[in-house]
Structures are given as structure tokens and as C-alpha cells.
Amino acid sequence: MAAKLQAPRGTFDVLPADGRRRAALARASDELLGRAGYEPFESPVFEDTEVFARGVGEATDIVRKEMFSFEDKAGRSLTLRPEGTAGACRAYVEHGMHKLPQPVKLRYWGPFFRHEAPQAGRYRQFTQIGAEALGSDDPSLDAEIVLLLVELLEAVGARDLRVRLSSLGTPETREAYLLELGAYLREHESELSEDVRGRLDSNPLRAFDADHAGTRAVMEGAPRLLDRLGADDAEHFAGVRALLDDSGLSYEVDTTLVRGLDYYTRTVFEVESGALGAQNALGGGGRYDRLVERLGGPDTPGVGFAAGVERILLATEAEAEPGAGGVFVAVSEPGAARSAFALARQLRERGVRVQLEQAGRSLKGQLKQADRIGARATVIVGGQIEVKDMGTGQQMQAAGPEEALALVESTLES
Numbered sequence: 172m173a174a175k176l177q178a179p180r181g182t183f184d185v186l187p188a189d190g191r192r193r194a195a196l197a198r199a200s201d202e203l204l205g206r207a208g209y210e211p212f213e214s215p216v217f218e219d220t221e222v223f224a225r226g227v228g229e230a231t232d233i234v235r236k237e238m239f240s241f242e243d244k245a246g247r248s249l250t251l252r253p254e255g256t257a258g259a260c261r262a263y264v265e266h267g268m269h270k271l272p273q274p275v276k277l278r279y280w281g282p283f284f285r286h287e288a289p290q291a292g293r294y295r296q297f298t299q300i301g302a303e304a305l306g307s308d309d310p311s312l313d314a315e316i317v318l319l320l321v322e323l324l325e326a327v328g329a330r331d332l333r334v335r336l337s338s339l340g341t342p343e344t345r346e347a348y349l350l351e352l353g354a355y356l357r358e359h360e361s362e363l364s365e366d367v368r369g370r371l372d373s374n375p376l377r378a379f380d381a382d383h384a385g386t387r388a389v390m391e392g393a394p395r396l397l398d399r400l401g402a403d404d405a406e407h408f409a410g411v412r413a414l415l416d417d418s419g420l421s422y423e424v425d426t427t428l429v430r431g432l433d434y435y436t437r438t439v440f441e442v443e444s445g446a447l448g449a450q451n452a453l454g455g456g457g458r459y460d461r462l463v464e465r466l467g468g469p470d471t472p473g474v475g476f477a478a479g480v481e482r483i484l485l486a487t488e489a490e491a492e493p494g495a496g497g498v499f500v501a502v503s504e505p506g507a508a509r510s511a512f513a514l515a516r517q518l519r520e521r522g523v524r525v526q527l528e529q530a531g532r533s534l535k536g537q538l539k540q541a542d543r544i545g546a547r548a549t550v551i552v553g554g555q556i557e558v559k560d561m562g563t564g565q566q567m568q569a570a571g572p573e574e575a576l577a578l579v580e581s582t583l584e585s
């Protein structure tokens with residue numbers, strides 16, 4: 172026998188029970204985001220590596236360690252997309268979307284790839300739902316993006332949500348702040364973890380993320396970016412907060428919130444679920460007012476979120492397996508197979524869910540199968556056609572296919 176093969180490490184198959192839950196989540200997000208004007212958008216699953224190197228940032232973990240990059244036959248470096256915002260901004264520039272009425276609102280659903288150590292809720296191929304609003308820095312867009320993510324998570328029943336919010340200011344404020352933070356960290360260098368020390372120059376903000384006890388103690392006394400915001404940024408953040416407060420959302424301002432991507436300016440946020448373990452972030456996002464420019468476009472503000480589909484479903488109670496319901500079409504003699512096939516198609520055309528015998532079972536086996544799928548009615552096609560109400564057990568004879576259709580419909584309605 173040939174050796175069995177397995178899906179690659181960190182990937183998974185979606186089997187039908189899960190597939191139904193994912194389809195329901197996709198419908199809920201389409202509905203919710205569509206209502207707020209976010210239009211369907213797709214970009215390629217791989218891009219020029221440059222899109223992410225420039226977009227996400229050379230110093231980030233994603234770009235340094237987690238990208239699936241490869242060369243095409245012409246020697247160009249391509250990368251399986253690790254996130255969706257850089258590709259959306261690349262497309263905004265490529266298609267001159269700045270000429271459209273602003274903001275341009277996009278939504279997407281699709282696979283993303285990061286070479287991480289797999290664990291519960293962390294995969295090498297995972298699925299994100301995302302939304303991006305490009306071309307306006309109005310604080311109402313920041314508030315809308317946060318609220319849409321929370322509303323989506325609530326609508327699908329994700330449990331025990333916690334929202335953290337902060338502002339990172341503009342690149343200039345951040346630069347001055349990073350110098351200040353760097354100087355502070357250097358004063359305390361000997362107390363920091365090796366990892367943090369290694370990145371003092373490239374990414375000192377990550378020190379706030381550290382688990383290392385010594386580093387944490389140092390960070391307690393570290394200067395906070397939120398206290399250094401320029402007047403415009405502070406006002407913008409106040410505007411976002413006012414709208415969120417009006418909406419009744421409960422959230423926590425967390426001055427240590429840093430996200431794993433370099434492009435954020437001003438608003439950043441993350442939504443976690445207490446129902447999950449170590450990988451508890453369901454989604455997050457923020458404003459990225461310089462990203463389009465970094466990718467060669469005009470100065471264009473933007474804000475968005477991305478949420479992990481697999482984690483959302485982990486944080487959501489699985490619903491009871493829905494029975495297929497509908498109708499089962501059984502065949503009581505071989506000569507009736509064609510009539511049964513035609514009848515099944517006619518019922519499906521009328522919008523009825525229909526399964527028919529397609530595995531060579533005996534009539535007894537077929538009736539058992541009808542039970543198994545939870546059919547409301549079974550049609551038995553042979554020399555004549557009978558319709559059985561699976562609820563009452565009542566069996567009715569039909570004069571022909573037309574009458575059988577009518578009997579099925581009245582059974583389903585009863």
C-alpha cells in the first residue's frame with residue numbers, strides 16, 4: 172500500500188461541520204460590513220516580497236522570521252501574504268483609487284500565511300476577515316472599524332470579549348518618543364532580557380510585550396507614548412473615544428498596546444477573548460496614515476481591522492449539528508432510477524433540500540438513510556410513487572410526479 176500523506180505542519184482541512192460554521196461566519200461578516208458600505212475586495216495570495224518588506228516593516232517579526240518567501244522562475248522574490256493591509260494599499264495605489272470618492276471601503280476574507288510555531292489557535296495557514304477604510308482620517312472611521320469588529324464578534328457569539336485601545340501618534344512623535352524610550356532602556360540595559368536588548372535599536376517598543384520579569388519591572392517606569400502625543404493626535408484620539416463612549420462600548424485604554432506591524436499611526440486596538448488560552452487575540456487593527464505613501468502612492472490616510480476566523484470559532488460555542496432535513500428520494504426498483512433522479516431535480520428547482528439514493532442500498536437501507544439525515548419526507552419511486560411523512564409515518568400514494576411534488580410540499584409545510 173502506498174504511504175499515507177498528511178496536510179503540512181500548521182495547516183488543517185476544513186471538514187463539513189466546521190465548513191458550515193465558517194460559511195455562517197462569512198455570511199454574518201458580509202452582511203454586517205456590507206451594511207456599513209465595505210465592498211468586497213480580493214488581492215493575490217502572493218505578492219512581491221517588497222510589498223510586505225516596505226509595508227509591514229523590515230524590523231517586525233513577521234518580515235524577519237515568519238514569511239513564506241520563494242523565487243519565481245525569473246528570480247523575483249515573492250511572498251505568501253502574511254496580512255491583508257499592505258496588499259490592499261498596493262491595490263489602492265495600482266488602481267488609482269484615490270480618484271474615487273473617499274473613503275474607499277473594502278472588506279475581505281481569505282487565507283494568510285505565517286511561519287510560526289503551530290499551537291492551539293496559531294497556524295501557518297489561517298483565515299482572516301478584514302476591513303479597510305482608505306482616504307480619510309475622520310475619527311468616525313476609527314470608531315466605526317472598532318465597533319464593526321466588536322459587533323461582528325458579538326453577533327456570532329464570541330465569548331468574554333475584552334477591547335484594548337490606544338494611540339501611537341504620528342511617526343514624528345513616535346520617533347522622538349522612541350529616542351526617549353531607547354535612552355531609558357539603555358540606562359536599564361543590564362536588567363533587560365537578551366531578546367529585548369538585541370532589539371533596542373530596531374524595535375524598542377516590543378519591550379512592552381516581554382514576559383521576562385526584569386524587563387517587565389523596567390517597563391513599569393518607562394515613558395508612555397500616550398503621554399507624548401502631539402495636540403492633533405491627542406485631539407483625534409479624544410474624538411475616537413467620544414464616539415466609542417457614545418456607543419456604550421466598554422474598552423480599556425492600554426498605553427502599552429503595541430501591535431506586531433510597523434505601519435500603525437494614531438489609533439490601535441485589539442479584541443481578546445477570555446475563552447481562549449495563550450493565543451487569545453481574536454482581531455485587531457488601527458490607523459496607518461503613512462502606509463499608502465510608503466508603497467509609492469499619494470499621502471493617504473487609512474484605518475482597518477483583521478480578525479482570525481479560526482480563533483473566532485474557537486471562542487464561539489459550536490451549535491448543535493443541524494440535521495440535513497429536507498427530503499430523501501428512495502428507489503424501490505432499479506428501473507425507477509431515472510424517474511427518481513428527475514424528481515429530485517424538480518424538487519431542488521423548487522428550493523427544497525433533496526438527497527437521493529446514490530450508493531446502491533436496499534430499500535430498507537434507504538429508509539434508514541432517510542432517518543439518519545433527518546428527512547422530513549421520503550419519496551419512494553418504483554412502479555408507483557409514494558410519499559412518506561417521516562414525522563407521522565403516514566404514507567400517501569401519488570398518481571404521478573406532479574402529485575408527488577404537491578404531496579411533498581404539503582408535507583414540508585405541515
Ligand code: AMP
Nearest residue numbers: 292293294297452453454477478479482
Ligand atoms: P494581526 O494582524 O497579526 O494582529 O492578526 C489579526 C488576527 O489574525 C489575530 O488577532 C488572530 O486572530 C489572527 N491570526 C494572526 N496570526 C495567526 C496565526 N498564525 N494563526 C491563526 N490566527 C492568526
